Amino acid sequence: MRSFFLNYCLPAILLCLSVVTTTANGARFMHNFVRGLPPVVSENDLWPWLWLSRHRELFTTGFAFSFTLLGILLVHEFGHYIACRVHRINSTLPLVIPAPTLSGTAGAVIKIRSFIPHRDALMDVGIYGPLAGYIASLLAVVAGFMLSVPRRAHAPEAIVQFGGEPLTIRLIHSLLLRWNHHLPDFDRLAPHPILLAGWIGLFITALNLLPGGQLDGGHILYALSPRTHKLVTNLLPILLFLAGIFYWLGWTLWGFFLLIPVMRHPKVPLHTQISRGREALGVLGVFLFLLTFTPTPFHNNSLLDFLR
Numbered sequence: 001m002r003s004f005f006l007n008y009c010l011p012a013i014l015l016c017l018s019v020v021t022t023t024a025n026g027a028r029f030m031h032n033f034v035r036g037l038p039p040v041v042s043e044n045d046l047w048p049w050l051w052l053s054r055h056r057e058l059f060t061t062g063f064a065f066s067f068t069l070l071g072i073l074l075v076h077e078f079g080h081y082i083a084c085r086v087h088r089i090n091s092t093l094p095l096v097i098p099a100p101t102l103s104g105t106a107g108a109v110i111k112i113r114s115f116i117p118h119r120d121a122l123m124d125v126g127i128y129g130p131l132a133g134y135i136a137s138l139l140a141v142v143a144g145f146m147l148s149v150p151r152r153a154h155a156p157e158a159i160v161q162f163g164g165e166p167l168t169i170r171l172i173h174s175l176l177l178r179w180n181h182h183l184p185d186f187d188r189l190a191p192h193p194i195l196l197a198g199w200i201g202l203f204i205t206a207l208n209l210l211p212g213g214q215l216d217g218g219h220i221l222y223a224l225s226p227r228t229h230k231l232v233t234n235l236l237p238i239l240l241f242l243a244g245i246f247y248w249l250g251w252t253l254w255g256f257f258l259l260i261p262v263m264r265h266p267k268v269p270l271h272t273q274i275s276r277g278r279e280a281l282g283v284l285g286v287f288l289f290l291l292t293f294t295p296t297p298f299h300n301n302s303l304l305d306f307l308r
Contacts, residue, residue, distance in 0.1 A: 006172075007093065009191075010095070011092070011094060011095055011096075012038070012097065014095055014097060015070070015096050015157055016084060017098040018070060018096040018097070018098040019066055019070065020026065020098070021099070021100075021104035022069055022070060022103060022104035022105055023059060023060075023063055023065070023104070023287055024049060024052055024059070024062060024132065024150045025048055025062065025065065025103060026061070026062030026064065026065025026069075026193050026240065027048065027061050027062030027202050028048040028051065028062070029193040029196055030056060030058075031061070031097060033191070033192055035190075036149060036150070036151055036190045037155050038115065038151065038156075038157075038158035038190065038209065039158070039160075039196055040102070040158050041155075041156045041157070041158055041159060041180075043159070044102065045160075046080060046102065046159075047100070047220060048107055053287050061281075064192065065193035065197050067085045068104075068140050068193070068197035069103060069197040069201065072098060072140060072198070072201035073094070073105070073107060073108040073133070073137070074108065075133055075135075076108065076130065076132055076133030076136070076204070076205070076208075077094030077096075077108045077110050078094060078130035079129040080094075081093065081094060081111050081152050082127055083124040083125045083128040083129075084110070084112065087116075087121040087124065088117075088156045088243075089115075089116060090100055090110060090112070090113040090114035090211040091111060091112045091114075092111045093110070094110055095109050095110065096108040097109070101307075107204055113156060116152070116217045116266065117229075117269070118222045118268070118269055118296060119222075119268060119270075120223075120278045122219050122222060122223040122268050122271070123220060123221060123223035123224075123282060124281075126216045126217070126220040127220055127282070127291050128280065129216055130205045130208050130209055131284070131288065132240065133205050133208075134201075134202070134205050134288050134291070135293075136201060137200070137205060138172070138200030139196070140194055140197055141172050141175070141198035141199065142172055143198075144191065144193075144196070144197070144198050144199075145183065145195055147192035148189045148190060148191050149190050150184045150188065150189065151184070151189060151190045155252065159166075159186075160298060161247070161299035162199065162297070162299070163294060163296035163298045163301075164295070164296045164297070165186050165187075165204075165294065166202050166206065166291065166293060166294045167292075168202055168291045168292060169186055169199065169202070170305070171229065174180040193292040201296075202292045202300055203292070203297055205288065206218070207254070208291075209285060209288060209289040209292070209293070210236065210240075211229070211232050211257050212229075212233040212236040212254060213233055213257075213264065214230055214262075214264070214265055214266075215258075216285075217285065217289065218233065219265075220285040221267045223274055223278065224274065224279065226268075235257040235305040236255070236258060237256070237258050238255070240254050240255030240258070240267045240271040241255045244302065245302060245303045246303075247303055248295070248296055248298055249302060249303050250298075250301070250305070
């Protein structure tokens with residue numbers, strides 16, 4: 001009974017709770033979008049529950065954001081899950097974590113419960129998730145750009161300003177400009193919640209591809225070179241602390257996260273050789289990181305900005 005609850009009931013309960021929390025935030029984003037405003041212009045946009053209690057009929061307007069974001073997260077995690085099943089690695093179903101964050105969730109995870117047999121398997125487990133999640137995010141960004149509208153003139157300044165666009169956003173924007181010459185820049189849009197969900201999906205992909213610990217990028221790097229993985233894992237928190245000072249304070253939290261013992265990478269047999277095809281997948285992982293990473297995901301949110 002306990003095993004059934006952990007394997008099936010818990011993932012379902014967490015997913016249902018995440019639908020509620022992400023839909024609540026999505027309803028507020030949609031409310032601002034139809035008025036030509038940035039997604040977050042007041043504290044009510046960060047904590048929408050009081051507002052939503054007075055406008056319960058607007059709850060379903062958040063489904064566009066919620067279903068898109070949760071779809072991206074589930075596609076990402078099922079990429080890992082399928083890789084585990086292919087290599088007969090025991091793992092949980094995806095666990096989507098509801099949380100009082102900007103998106104209404106703290107992301108999703110699967111828990112690997114058995115031994116990873118060789119480096120090829122580790123590479124597959126590491127890369128399939130971000131690859132699948134990237135493709136889903138890419139589709140959401142394209143659809144979101146097509147649905148977005150120019151920001152209303154004299155709109156109030158956003159209290160959370162989305163920062164430097166990752167390369168994927170810039171590339172898609174450039175391609176869509178050939179079809180719609182009047183498409184505003186990303187920072188001049190009132191972004192449709194689907195575009196916002198796609199942006200968050202790209203951001204989550206970049207976070208997971210950080211090359212350290214048990215993150216997806218850590219799995220990929222360990223499969224390529226365990227020695228390099230150890231070196232980078234020791235160095236990466238320092239780099240993230242520095243990035244938190246100058247770019248985004250959240251990097252500091254990720255630096256501390258990589259220092260906790262649970263993030264140490266499990267041992268994988270080193271006598272096994274990684275195949276050429278999996279080495280190519282490792283290069284693809286680096287390419288995906290470059291396409292999704294931005295040092296400043298949010299403007300004016302570094303430690304120096306808070307101290308000014």
